[in-house]
Amino acid sequence: MRKHVKLLKKEKGMTLIELLAVIIIIAIILAIAIPIITNVIGDSKNRANVSEALNIISAAKLKHAQEGGTEYNADALKGYIDFQPSDSNFKVSFENKTWNIFNHPAVSIVGGKDASSVTEGELRKYLR
DSSP, rough: HHHHHHHHOOOOOOHHHHHHHHHHHHHHEEEEEHHHHHHHHHHHHHHHHHHHHHHHHHHHHHHHHOOOOSSEEEETTTTTOOOOOOOOTTTTETTTTEEEEESSSHHHHOOOOSEEEHHHHHHHHOOO
16 A cells, blocks of 8 residues: 555656647547537528528418418518517518528528529428
8 A cells, every 4th residue: 555655656747748648639629529510500500590481481371371362571470470580581472382482591591592582392301
């Protein structure tokens, strides 16, 4: 027992090389983890926008079933949406048995930068 105590007393701590090795290992782990975490956060924001667009289309479907009509904006859907949309300049239309959404962040996420609208089916396909 005394032998072990003597050995522990002689230990002064980590050497500079050991400390640098630990710092380098931590830096490598961070260099790998930060981009991955950033991508996960970005993807979750995109998925949230697409889900919001689908919820807006669902609200438009409900209004369409109750009151008719083929085009709806944020003001027309006020009583049907129970959340604050990320962008209230959107428009939803029902043409040729297809629901489309315009001027919503999900349009550029799903359809690309130059897209003017996306269909409900395209939004659902993105979330699969």
